[in-house]
Amino acid sequence: MSAIEIVNLSSDDEGPEAAENISSSGPCTCHSHSGDTGLFYATLPNCAPPPCRQFWKAGNYDNGLGLQVSIQNAGNYLHVHPMFLHSNATSHKWAFGAVAELLDNAVDEIQNEATFVVVDKILNPRDGSPALLIQDDGGGMGPEAMRHCLSFGYSDKTKLAIGQYGNGFKTGSMRLGADVIVFSCHLNDMGWTQSVGLLSYTMLMQSRVDRIVVPMVNYKYNPSAGHMEVINGLEHGTTNMSLLLQWSPYSSEAELLKQFVNIGHHGTKIIIFNLWCNHDGDLELDFDTDPEDIHIAGHFKKTDTTSARKKIVNEQHIANRFKYSLRVYLSILYLRIPEHFRIILRGQVVKLHNIADDLKHIQYILYTPQSGGSKKATFVTTIGFLKEAPEVNIHGFNIYHKNRLILPFWPAVSYGKNRGRGVVGVLQADYIEPTHNKQDFERSSLSQKLEIRLKEMALEYWDYHCHLIGYPEVKHKAPVSQCFSSMQEPLAIVISNASNNCSNSQSRYEQAPLAKRKTRGFIDPHKAKRQSAELNVIGVSCSQNVQTMASPADQVVDQEAINIIEANKNLIAECLEHEKTEEELNLKVAQLRSKIEEAQHEYNRLLAEAQPLKEE
Template sequence: MTGFVMGDHFMEVVPMGEGCSETLFKLIKDKRIISCAACVNPPSQMPAVWDITSIVRKDKVRFLSTLPGFSIIPACEDSHQEKEWGQFLNFLQKHNRVAISNFGLFEFYILPPLEGSKSNLAIVRYKGTASRTSPAGAGVADSDQISAPTSQSQAGEVAMSISNLTQNKYSPEIHCAEVNGDYSCDLSAKASSQLGNYVETVKSFQRNYVTAHPSYLKTLGQAHSSWIFGAVAELVDNARDAKATKLEIAINKFYSKIACKEIPMLSLIDDGHGMNHADIQRMISFGHGQTEVDDPNHIGMYGIGFKTGTMRLGKDALVLTQTTNSRSIAFLSQSLNEGKDNLEIPIVSYRRVGPSMEVDTDVQNKDAAKLYLKIIKRYSPFDKYLIGEKVGIFGADGTGTQIYMWNLDEWGSDYSLQWETGIAGGSSFHQGGIFIRSKRTRCRPGQISLSVPLDYCLKSYLEVIFLNPRMKIYVQGALVRSRPLAKSLNKTTVENDTILGKPVQLTLGRSQLEWEQANCGIFLYWHGRLIEAYKRVGSMIHNGDCGRGIIGVADVTKIMDDGNGCVWVHSNKQGFQDCEAYAVLEQWLGEKANEYIDKYVDKIQLRKGNASAKPDHEWVQCDQCRKWRMLSTDFDSKTLPSQWFCYMKPYNGLCDTPEESISSGTITISTKRHGYNTKDPRNSFREREASRSEGISNYASDSEEDDVKVIVKRARARESHARSCKKN
């Protein structure tokens, strides 16, 4: 241990002899410290601060002799506290009074030494107040009489209940109460309160505890047990919600003094607006409610994404976050809490004072900050130099959030994630990446292809994770080139309809890349975030090769809103709940996919020279404004530089110009129909179609007609009727 500072001696329990121990705390009245004191043989872990809420006459609490108790002795830090302690005991003794310290459902009664005694020891009796109806923290003097336990059995139950306080008998709701300049987490139920924050050993301050057993961290990680990239997506969502313009994801080696070797550490660093103390306290806490308003520009809903994501990826996570006027460090760790009965999450917060950051004494005292920093240094690869290095990433006035995870999830004798470091300045073939080691494809009805890079390559997943990508994402130092699916299809068609009274738009087309990989299906987005990929619908389910290369894109945000502030999306954001809206949506998607296949796929076109299905238009994204620009048909996209801006060829425009929408080359099959019967979702969509646009009839006479010949239609399963095949 380097150097001795005030508070260091609180790190260990000081024995008083065989079978005896003491625990220090601060005794305060009206937010002023009387003295530090020690509990001699307390029945359980004691709160770090005792606030005297009232002082009453001893004859008003006649039942004290029936209550269990223990002793407290002074542990004064200076002569002033020695004087205050003596005056405090003299006052109680002279006026025959009892000091009461109230902790919600429990009260401590501090009795003075016997008359004539020169001892500085005081006796403490304690009882539960479960029958009280006054608010937590109210003084005992508010009532004229206090009922005593009616029997020894009841007194024993009171003693047992206070002991059980250290065994996670809490409600997950969190309240904060100010005590002597500190904000302590009072983890209590609305109808019941407990002793507040606890110290396992002797401390002179309160510690941030949450009402959960440490094993709950492992349970949280199971939300993404089937697909680890779902955990990464949770943290990417948080960066997007923070309005970040840049996100860096990487796995690098760091030396661990605990393991005595280098270990891999996964990091996500963004330049968003960061979090203040209240924000990060909410992020790491448990049990707070979901947002009441369904904000279409916000992905986070349930308040558990950070915890489920980090605990799936690794056992330990450290967060550095900075706003314009604050900085915080939080440590969510399974290693720190191993073997404990209650979960502890250290948080150290700073506030800007002039050009520098100082400990924010409005939310913690300096002793707490020092101890938590020591804990972080002890249980993580971070020392003061590494912390300083990472803080330097923010810059003097920068903002953002950095998340570091280590003790990564394991796959046999290795890690679940596999990573490659790219060559600086190398070609796209020499860029690094992060992969799922098993490289297994996810299970989807009707899927036969084993080549689904999105399932095991992080870059491939991040290319399509957002419907309208705006944030630059780097993986192992290489920029992820976003792929706007709806703008990269061949023979694109757009369907507009109303389902259960809510509008929906589906873009369908053919993708050469997906045809080569034998993939197809619908990509469903919610709040602009990919929820389901390659969802096979209609005849795609019954025939593995039917619809090969056909891709659909739909944003179902409005459909998946139940109208009462809730959404039909799983909390892990990897699927939709089983509900009427989803069932009707599936049927509608199947009908439209079948119609597209009937018109354009069953007539197989064999092109000369193995010509590929090029997109109707090629697009490029500006690295400044992040808008997509349509390239002219005669421009070769392969000649574009690695960094492209709106002023460059062939666009030669301004970033202020609005982004183009899909228009030229798009065939609109149908528009919104008012005759849709929302009460009968099984009605045939074909019977309700009014007409098709004239563009369909001209489709077969496009410029490529000379290069194709029409052969017999491919037989496939039909949902509505069987079709016989005749030999030519």
């Protein structure tokens, strides 16, 4: 019988006992609420869905499973109760935020030659219910890495990676469904391994254990025998294999091993089953409305063709569609990914969409806040009007962190009398830490300063450009510096896009007072050049429309700043060429490694065939 490892997420010493308790108890007869009906459940079959299928009610344990568990804290160990899986997942109010957590792990695998991540619907072979599949061809996880993945708070990722807290897999998977099974293949100098682990909220709650345990199976390729063999001994094999086969979608070891076939030598496959339902009793993830997409159930709106045109444009805009369409959300989730990497949703590649491409009358604004008397960060914001403005009732900033969208269309201002209507910005804020669910930023002095500046930026942009989309020009009765008295850090560089009425924008700026663009002294050209190059400020061809401000009275374009921008354009072009070359080389390296793996596999096979000949 195969050997299984039990991972106790609280204590390595007491896992086997907990596993035996689960195995001996089996499916139990228990009381549980189902919605508001208060129905009782009798003996449950193997791999049964959780008694309560609604996520936001699955954590209501009044007179339910949670209160029936007695806590045994032998040895003074701190145990993580199974109910924590649910409470931990409540950090995700939005189901797509949970999906993004799992995709982040796949995108982080790009550094390990990953070329794709697949998101799709599959059927649970045990009962035919829908399940969610997420699979990548990254480096995969060996047995130790799998244990870390299924534990809480461990992360060995670099600062460049999106994930950092070691909690995203647990919160994301448990938010989407009650149970998840993970298959992973890993190849390194130590050999080729296959690992499978099960994190089952259903199993833990129905078995009434007082801690979280995770059954795992680990296999390693034996070159001499020419096949995979179970590793880590046979101590708890029978008990723990029975757990996997009893509570996972697969009823035999052969079916489990079959899941590794399409992974290859490296990669990870995640299957989330017993998906949660909404308050109407429907699956929260809607797989039926669009066969090439996944929707949030109940959020899809069929536009009334008799409605006014403005309403149609507004409802069909990406700013509204991403809330219920996973394909739309994934198209804007990452600011930039390598060309060789693909996000494949339900068999179709997701076409990435840069929100900045939807803007007109674009400006690029460099902003450097100060904290404690020193400069902490530099932010570059692309800001403009939506091309549909003023018809759309949309505005806000799309704020990314390490290339990943944190706040989509964050409303910096609440526009009254249309002030700010249609103003949209895009920026990357790597210097501000996101919250654990990656749907907001931690509250800090730096983030508060940025919020204040973005509000000023939106209003400021509107006041000086609203005439370009048909609104009356704003008459300034007071100096702008008074209107924006809360602005402590000045704007350093403003660049207007040549493709968006450069002449009109230029004449407008010549008429407007420039007090709000006052800088504290002259700009250091070398520092400005270095900062621009580091932040990949997009160059523009309308160089005569670039302004650097030394004083309110100085309306003359600074030729030195123009030279800096031109030099920056050249540097960016060189960087793009280097990035393209790097991507091509990485692709070649991945191809060569694949060939090496195939050759090694063939060598091992021949070696195994030759072994009997040597013995003769």
